Structure formats: structure tokens, C-alpha cells
Amino acid sequence: MxxxxxxxxxxxxxxxxxxxxxxxxxxxxxxxxxxxxxxxxxxxxxxxxxxxxxxxxxxxxxxxxxxxxxxxxxxxxxxxxxxxxxxxxxxxxxxxxxxxxxxxxxxxxxxxxxxxxxxxxxxxxxxxxxxxxxxxxxxxxxxxxHGLSYREYLSLRHGIHVPKFSLEELLDPEFSIRNHFPDDFLPLQHFQAYLRNGYFPFAGVNEVIYFKRLRQLVRTIVEFDMAEIKGFDIRNGKKLLQLLYLVAQQVPFKPNISTLAERTLIHRNSMVNYLIYLAEARLIDLQYPAGFSVVTLQKPEKIFMNNTNFLFALSEKKPESGTVRETFFNSLMKVTHTVQYSASVDFLVGGEFHFEVGGKNKGNKQIKEKLTWIVKDDLEFPAGKSLPLWAFGMLY
CATH class of the missing domain: 3.40.50.300 (P-loop containing nucleotide triphosphate hydrolases)
Known part of the structure; x- marks a missing residue:
């Protein structure tokens, strides 16, 4: 003692x-x-x-x-x-x-x-x-x-202390976020580094070692921590790792349960539960349409990795920019708001706000309602109905 x-x-x-x-x-x-x-x-x-x-x-x-x-x-x-x-x-x-x-x-x-x-x-x-x-x-x-937001990453790694703001403030055309940052603040200067290695506080300067630690972290979660989940047989840990690895190569995607079961040798009737186990461990995130409260009984509409760092650490090749954009938005937004599947745009947030996430050439054709915005990853500050992707890393 x-x-x-x-x-x-x-x-x-x-x-x-x-x-x-x-x-x-x-x-x-x-x-x-x-x-x-x-x-x-x-x-x-x-x-x-x-x-x-x-x-x-x-x-x-x-x-x-x-x-x-x-x-x-x-x-x-x-x-x-x-x-x-x-x-x-x-x-x-x-x-x-x-x-x-x-x-x-x-x-x-x-x-x-x-x-x-x-x-x-x-x-x-x-x-x-x-x-x-x-x-x-x-x-x-x-x-x-949850893991570091972009705002926290800037503070911890670079000594850049910037304010957080709410989603409602970000969406308010009368609220100028530019006025809340120093004149010399370059919002995109460290953004790509954050997407690759900024989510966990233990990240160091060596990205290769960091990714190795992330893969070890994933194995530890699956092989040890998940033994605490009632109904999960830890002897199936290897199958779960195979499933996670397979998901990492395809996200974000609408899962085909039969195909996933065939490729991982997990019984089709158990597949949804296995996906839920990975989500509970904060390794992936499952997206469901609005109006469903008992998600454990149904197949998710879309699957994401939990954060962009996992995406880079587990993918066989460099993730596509669109995949990184959507993973970041989903990862940071879900900390403060509910994020649901939408058939018309990429994300439905809080049951009322619609977001389409894309690059600099993303058009406004998806804006059919008042509460719809385009989110762009190369934008420094808001411009009309177009919002910068990095800004959603300031919500906490």
C-alpha cells in the first residue's frame, strides 16, 4: 500500500x-x-x-x-x-x-x-x-x-492557441470567424500534418514509428480490451483484425454484409455485431439514417474509420483525398453533434443541417435547401455557403 x-x-x-x-x-x-x-x-x-x-x-x-x-x-x-x-x-x-x-x-x-x-x-x-x-x-x-481536435493539436504541437466556437456560430453568416484569429494565423499550414499524425497526443516527430504504435494500439484494443464486451469471444480477435483491415481499405463505403462475411470468414449473422464491436472500441464509426434508435439490430448505411490517423496507418496505399475529407468531418463533428446518413448529401448533422464535403471544385448544385452548406478542404475562411473543412476541427 x-x-x-x-x-x-x-x-x-x-x-x-x-x-x-x-x-x-x-x-x-x-x-x-x-x-x-x-x-x-x-x-x-x-x-x-x-x-x-x-x-x-x-x-x-x-x-x-x-x-x-x-x-x-x-x-x-x-x-x-x-x-x-x-x-x-x-x-x-x-x-x-x-x-x-x-x-x-x-x-x-x-x-x-x-x-x-x-x-x-x-x-x-x-x-x-x-x-x-x-x-x-x-x-x-x-x-x-476523444482524440485531439485540430485546435488542440495546434496548441499542443505548435504553441498556436486559437479559440473554439460552436457549429451555430460557424453557420451564422453574421459571425466572422476570421476576426477571432490572429492576423498571421494560417489555418492550412499544419492541417495536412494533423490529418496524418495529429489525433493522438502521443504522436512524435517520427511518423513511421507513430504509425507502428497505432497498429500496435489497434492490436491491443482488439486482443485485450475487447474481452470486456459481453457476448464477444476473444478467440475471434484475429477475424476482427481482418475485418478492420478490410474496412480500412474501402472506407467510407456502404457495407455488403455477405461480401464482408465471405472475405473474413465471419458468419453473416454475426457480421453486424462485429462491426458494432469495432465501433464501441472507437476503431470505426457506423453511420445510420435518421429515425432509427435501435441501431444494434440493423446494418449501418455507411462505415468510416474512427479518425484520419487510423486511415493512414492501416491503409495499404495513400488514402484518397475524398476519403480523408469525409473521415475528418465525421470524426470531429460526432464529438459535439449527432451525425447521420443522408441520401441527398454527405452528412446530416443534428437532424437539420446538411453538409456536402469536397475539394476546391465542389459546386453548389447540392444546395437545394436553406440549411445546406458546401465544405471545402482548400478554403481558408468561409465564403457564402462554402465553409472551410479545417474549421470543423475548432468545435472542441
């Missing part, structure tokens, strides 16, 4: 505070039970260590415990937190809870027994708290951390 606390204090003290993810400001830190889920590598651990670092309380009152520590193979969370509380503990972070069996029941017990203790836990994006034992869904306030 003492060693765990020593490791905790060391990690808290050494955590830098110069850059914070968007979610930091959105969390209500006054809540007593907070859950944060998200894909591997998005920065959940760093975010919570920053929170502990900034708390103006003695170190014996705050602690960070990673549940993949070997210590928890023979000691329960409840036992450790009880001892921490008895010695004056006030705030505890439990990282990687999905690595610990029956975690939700123990977290519930901790929350119910120690009412003056703040408990914050993190877990894989695969976690569905409503399906966990212990009925945490009525007790915990849940958040999800």
Missing part, C-alpha cells in the same frame, strides 16, 4: 500542466463519483493526474491507483481505498477499471460507504455503464474523452 502511494505522489508531482485537454473544462469536478471513458491513448490518465496536481490539498489526501498494477491481483480495490480513507484520504482516482474483475460493484460499494470521498474512475470506451453490475448509471456522471 505504501509503495502504491509513493508511486501515486511521484506521478502527480511530475505531471505537466501546460496543456489540458478540452474535457478538463467540461467536467463538473464537484461531483462525488465521476467516470471518464475513452479509447487508449487519448490522454485520460494525464488529464486526471493534472486534476490531482492542481488540487490544493496534502498528498496524503489524494491518490492515483492504476488497476493494472500487479498489486491488485491479490488485493481488492475496496480494501485499498478503505485504508486510504482511514488515513485521511479525500480524493481517489482509479485508472483502467476495466482491467479489474467486478470493478463496478466495488466502485459502487466504495461510493456508498465513504460518502465524503470523491471517486473518479477511467476505463475503455468499450465500457457501457448501463450494463454493468452495481447500478452505477444512477450514481456516476460519465464523460468520454
Amino acid at each position: 505504501e509503495e502504491l502511494l509513493e508511486v501515486s505522489e511521484s506521478m502527480i508531482r511530475s505531471t505537466e500542466l501546460n496543456f489540458r485537454r478540452y474535457l478538463y473544462a467540461e467536467i463538473d469536478w464537484s461531483e462525488k463519483l465521476i467516470g471518464i471513458k475513452g479509447a487508449r491513448g487519448t490522454g485520460k490518465t494525464t488529464l486526471l493526474l493534472q486534476y490531482l496536481n492542481e488540487l490544493q490539498v496534502p498528498y496524503n489526501q489524494k491518490a492515483y491507483f492504476s488497476l493494472d498494477e500487479i498489486y491488485f491481483l491479490s488485493h481488492s480495490i475496496l480494501e485499498v481505498v478503505k485504508r486510504f480513507h482511514q488515513t485521511g484520504g479525500k480524493i481517489v482516482v482509479l485508472d483502467e477499471v476495466h482491467k479489474y474483475p467486478n470493478w463496478s460493484q466495488e466502485v459502487k460499494n466504495i461510493h456508498d460507504r465513504f460518502r465524503d470521498l470523491q471517486v473518479i474512475f477511467t476505463g475503455s470506451s468499450i465500457i457501457d455503464i448501463s450494463k454493468e453490475e452495481g447500478d452505477l448509471s444512477r450514481r456516476a456522471v460519465m464523460y468520454e474523452l
